[in-house]
Amino acid sequence: MPRTRRPLKASRLGPRDVLHVGSAGLRSRPVRVVLSALGIAIGIATMIAVVGISASSKEQLIRQLDALGTNMLVAEPGKGVFGSEEVKLPKDAVGMVRRIQGVEDVGATADLKRSVRRSEKIPASETGGIAVKAATEGMLAVLRGRMATGTWLNAANGRYPSVVLGHVAAERLGITLPGRQVWIDDRYFTVVGILDPLPLSPEIERSALLGWDGARKVLGFDGHPTAVYERSTDASVRTVQKLLAPTIDPQNPHNVAVGDPSSALQAKAATEGAFSSLLLGLGGIALLVGGVGVANTMIISVLERRHEIGLRRSLGATRGQIRIQFVTESLMLSGLGGLAGAALGAAATGVYASTGGLPWVVPPWTVGGGMAATLVIGTVAGLYPAVRASRLSPTLALQA
Known part of the structure; x- marks a missing residue:
């Protein structure tokens, strides 16, 4: 086949x-x-x-944000009812905030409206944008800050003409070590410490900080804070935020503005890459x-x-x-x-x-x-x- x-x-x-x-x-x-x-x-x-x-x-x-935390709030004077009158926080604002449930640390600063210079020979107008503030002893704990060098304000050095410089303020003044002196309000103050950078508090980085009692004694500070800082537990942040204004000024809570410093970093992280x-x-x-x-x-x-x-x-x-x-x-x-x-x-x-x-x-x-x-x-x-x-x-x- x-x-x-x-x-x-x-x-x-x-x-x-x-x-x-x-x-x-x-x-x-x-x-x-x-x-x-x-x-x-x-x-x-x-x-x-x-x-x-x-x-x-x-x-x-x-x-x-993880290191600094998102549980810090800042209370400052608001604009008042008519938006033009000067508003002051009460002198005992720190103690009032400390009594809020959930609050862990409280501190305050006050703008002293003084200039700081390297010496009296430098014109008063050349301040380098450095503010002079009074600060309570608890501010370092609230800010979760660290000292780059030297010591923070305490009951001893805070009563005398001593100052702690923020990171940026120290750079602008050209001071790197404690022991140097700066000129504030017609007299010298001794630098006792310099802070590490504080990303959540740029206003502190650019400031020269005096002790609360020392500012009263030496500069005639009236004791009214211009900013109250507090740290609360993560679970109570929103509750504390609602209670801050009525606690500080029960009669006129609209006179107190409450802000969240971490919101800027959170927004920046959320929009990074846009x-x-x-x-x-x-x-x-x-x-x-x-x-x-x-x-x-x-x-x-x-x-x-x-x-x-x-x-x-x-x-x-x-x-x-x-x-x-x-x-x-x-x-x-x-x-x-x-x-x-x-x-x-x-x-x-x-x-x-x-x-x-x-x-x-x-x-x-x-x-x-x-x-x-x-x-x-x-x-x-x-x-x-x-x-x-x-x-x-x-x-x-x-x-x-």
């Missing part, structure tokens, strides 16, 4: 074969591969660096330009490799296999750019974080999203060249 011939079937390409034929074009043209992948790398690096720098800054703010959308858009444009470059490279590759395509087709390669070859080549080209871009973006974030003293944070979703975008662009960029290559006639390709 005559044997029946089975129709010939093209052999299937395994994953290893697909990678081999797909990388053949990349291996033969390394310079073009580098230049084509550069656009993809720049786009991915820009996007990852922008998000990473924003995330690092936000992480720094969150760590500051201004990075423009840079993200630029990174996206660079990524699209890189995709166009990959597509252009693949089209040129198809034109240059017509003989190869024709030979493969004449040896039995199907149109689908040709398409897979060129799509794979496009994906590998984009993937190389994506990997290089991810590494560059992470490195740029690390350099920025280390120079700025920030934690190095690169959200995993940015790397994953960037690589996914790279693969999508590689697929789209390779589709048209792959279809064009698969439609080449074997005979015409070999004759060209």
Whole structure:
């Protein structure tokens, strides 16, 4: 009996074969591969660096909030009923606030409307923006502050002409160590300490702080605070906030304004990265330009490799296999750019974080999203060249 011939079937390409034929074009043209992948790398690096720098800054703010706490409130004189009269907080405001349930620490400051200078030879107008305030002994605990050097105001030194400088005030006065003297209200005061930075209280950083009793004795301070600071338990913050004004001034609670110093940092942390959308858009444009470059490279590759395509087709390669070859080549080209871009973006974030003293944070979703975008662009960029290559006639390709 005559044997029946089975129709010939093209052999299937395994994953290893697909990678081999797909990388053949990349291996033969390394310079073009580098230049084509550069656009993809720049786009991915820009996007990852922008998000990473924003995330690092936000992480720094969150760590500051965790360290400083969000349970500090400040009560200050309001504007009064008519908004023009002078309002004063009662002298015993600190004791009244201390009796509120949930309050842990209380302190107060008072603006003394004096100038502080390095010496009497400096004009009174050149104060460097430094305020002079009286401060109670409990202020350091309320602020959760630390002394950079020296000691805080206490029952002993707070009764005499002594002063503690905020971080910024000390820099502007050029004083780095205790024992130096500054000129306040026609007499010298001895610097007994310098504070560390206080992110939640910039007004304290820019102040020269005198003891409460010393300000009364030496400068004739009337004892009315201009700001009362308190720390409460986390669970009672909102309750204390509602009770502060009526406790300090029961008859006229509208004369007391209550603020939350941590709200500025919280808002900044919540909106961190809002201004990075423009840079993200630029990174996206660079990524699209890189995709166009990959597509252009693949089209040129198809034109240059017509003989190869024709030979493969004449040896039995199907149109689908040709398409897979060129799509794979496009994906590998984009993937190389994506990997290089991810590494560059992470490195740029690390350099920025280390120079700025920030934690190095690169959200995993940015790397994953960037690589996914790279693969999508590689697929789209390779589709048209792959279809064009698969439609080449074997005979015409070999004759060209």
